[in-house]
Amino acid sequence: MTVRLAGVAIFMIAALYTWYGRDYTASFGDVLGPSVFPMIVGIPAMILAASLVVFPSGQVSWPPRDHMLRQVAALAILAGYAWLLLPLGFPLATFGLIAGLGIVLGGAPLKAVALGAVLAPGLWALFDQVLGLPLAVLGRWFG
Amino acid sequence: METFSLLAQGFAVALTPLNIALLLLGCFSGTLIGALPGLGPVNGVAILIPLTFAFGFDATSSLILLSAVYFGCMYGGRISSILLNIPGDEPAVMTTLDGYPMAQQGRAADALAISGVASFFGATVAVIGLTLFAPMLARMAIYFGPADYFALYILAFVTIGGIAGVDPRKTLLSALIGLMIATAGLDPISGIPRYTFDNYHLYDGVDAIVALVGLFAISEILMLLEKAARDRAAPIGLDSWLPDFRQIWKTRWAVLRGSVVGFVAGVLPGAGASLGSVMSYSMEKQASDKHGTFGKGDPRGVAAPEAGNNAASGGALIPMLSLGVPGSGTTAVMLAMLISLNVQPGPLLFERQPDLVWGLVASLYLGNVALLILNLPMIGLFSRLMMVPTWALMPIVAAVSFVGVFSISNSVFDLELMIIFGVLGYLLRKLDVSLVPLVLGLLLGGDMERNLRRAMSISDGDWGVLMASPISVTLYVLTTAFLGLSVWLALRDRKRQQARVTEG
Incomplete structure (x- = not known):
């Protein structure tokens, strides 16, 4: 359960990250612009986090x-x-x-x-x- | 023979009074940090980095100090393994298997001396390897273009988590979280602020050192609080430090094999000292355990993993210095220090700052000798200092961490950030997510993005440039193969576990 919850949390963060990153607009002379790299990072993070929600792995035992x-x-x-x-x-x-x-x-x-x-x-x-x-x-x- | 003249020049750098003093200080404190359960090379080096900044040492001296600590930890870890049956740090786990039984049989002095000599031999093999191979790798790396570096970084992220045991998705996710944190701050090319939330403290981005100290030192305190607070068993006493030298000579083949295996494991990305010692031990067990004596106090079972972890820790410096891509957690932390001192490791480091590279290599030769001398007769001192209880040790660690981080920028914000990273590190460790890929992402993220954007500017927006050179194609093939292998291994482990569940 903990892994699923963590997956959800990381997914939300990655989604917010990607959403914010979308708007950083390129200045002239810079081919790729400042928003492409956050996309390259954020989207795989969303996919991986989602996969942890669906197929969690490992057990977490919290302390008493x-x-x-x-x-x-x-x-x-x-x-x-x-x-x-x-x-x-x-x-x-x-x-x-x-x-x-x-x-x-x-x-x-x-x-x-x-x-x-x-x-x-x-x-x-x-x-x-x-x-x-x-x-x-x-x-x-x-x- | 160019290497020899460069090395001679390195000894001239290493033999300045300041560097000798730092080397000895590093060797001593490293052995102690390694010997203290709860403090390992990563925490030790992470805590010391901000202090080296604060004292204003140059990059060469800082690197000499930290490498001495790193090597010293590898020597120190075995002391508590042998006398307490508690590994002083992660790579020393294998040493407990035969070291503690030896100590129980009254052969503690032999076990300590055998492991000390094995450590010396392993580390020396690694430093010789570093002398020979690091410049070669650096010369090859000169041909790397921006697109190739981008591919290299991807390979580094995929491999740093190692192969076995962990879910590869968690490793990748850890690296991606690191990359996300790395993009916070002013964009290096266009200068617009990203993910700063109008907080001016974040305009410079997250200081990697602050994050590191939090991730490793503060999270360790939280991990310790989980366990029940109880006193450790008293260590096995030592009558003398003088060993039986014939015993040491008997382990010579184990030491040699362990050193070579460990060195190879160290150079490979993502393996590091822990895997080096595991591999050396299991190889040695297969090679020479004919009478089933391993695990019951066989001297070769002490010699092989110690030679292996020391060789691996030296080997891990090779990719860090020549490619700028660290091969282990501790070298990742050392990379953070170099980047913070505006030294960019990589092929150009060998041409632009030969003093730093060769001064470090020469110091490592000297440090090894110093560590051997320090570790044989002074073992009694270390075994007493090792008994500092956790409740007294960890508050000191916390205080020193705070002083170090505060001295970087005198800002309370950095202290808060450090605590936040401590909580993050604790949560990720609970989830079995390795922190090393995160650190690597945080460190290399800026460079990775710059290289990508540079490559895309050269090609004028054609993504094909990323796969245009044979180097990058090779790196992508390696990445895919590694990823395939680790996914396959993870699935296999899972199936086995399920089979076990249905059986039981």
Whole structure:
């Protein structure tokens, strides 16, 4: 079932892709124009995706619910890091990332927090001080 | 003898202090990345690429660093295979079959030394092959026109997924998804924006490096979260690293056969190191398993796949450098780095940037020696570092990935894109869709389209130009044959499975 659903999703994306690509009009001097290649890519993708809907292959076993929750939690931490990196600054955001992911991955909470507390400033020192990548110590919210 | 003078020039490049330092750093971290379960050559190289950009190394130095990591991974993978019965990376799977039994019998030091020497020999065969054959292939490729390149790219997409095991439709679909993503951004010829949805971040297209780190590193975290979190078994202890050298000498034919088989598998598109080690092991088993000792701790069963995967990983560099078409996942990732540094691999690379090509080749000779020296006495250090638990390792991987990607453009958009690609990579892996064709499509898409449009401009819109040269016709014939073979194999597997279902 999952393969069929994925086939439907990819078919829709490929169809939208092909539909959008149709309208890119050629400027003069360019024989093929910008819309032919998307057609060459989009149409076979639609055919292959459709064939997966009709003749699916392979089984997909999804993880149990509690593991899915952990995956969602991990994604939330990753997204939170992306959005909070500039407001919080590198060391603080990275501390949250390492401690959070450590706990989600099954580490003991105290150990994960300790790891974050050691590594976040450590990585900042390594990248910013030693290797010369500029990474803000304090984010927008603090200065 | 031109090759030798070029190689001498290469050693001059490789022996600069910076390049030696990067080589040693790469060898060490590569061995460690290979040894750590959960981190393989593709993830390791993908994470390190943005960092090499950030430090502003030139293309030669970056390539030396990443190739050292790549070769080091092949050495490192065997350590956890032998001591933990967990392959450190995919190509090391075969090494567990005889390596772990050997370690259980108290011959861990022998197994490690045999596999280390086999790795050295296999990789050296591959580098010699690279020295001899890559320039030859590059000279042939000079005659390729735009239409021929278009045909070559199609062949690459069809073959990169390999032959056995996977549904060929999924491989092709993966490549097509990559090509779709590659068309986003300003059209290279007419300059109109395509699929940017008025988001100015997308005008430059999707940065292949950002996509790669997401696809490989972030999706790996999601894959790990699926499994139950539990502690790994303790590794088998090591009393000494000094092996019985007669044991090593006994495996010489296994090493030789494994190296040759692995090298051929590596050069062929779509095979790579994993298939190289599988093929070497099964060949060796057929050739010398007379008493049924394979799988129970036969030293030859350790030597052959290790020689094979190291030879294959070197062999895979040949099509990447001389044609610009990578033969494996990791070389695809290295191609991404070269393209991002404005180095276009292919036949002209050998003429325009001999320093890069020959500096790399010379570094690989040196790196092999360094890896052998590093891997014999320091094995105890690696086996201790290998025990870093997953819950501590993966957050570090995530943090380093973020730093690397953020340092490319300082944009939060790239971080978001990386996470999105991580989810995409996870979903595709769950569906048994290989990610390597997608990466290849993303990397080669722009070039493929440019070559098509150039060919069509030359012919003034006549599609016949695509089949006009003997080279392109040969490539299409190969593509069709390969596609036919893989469809036939997939159908055969399916029939067998159905037969098994009805029987049971």
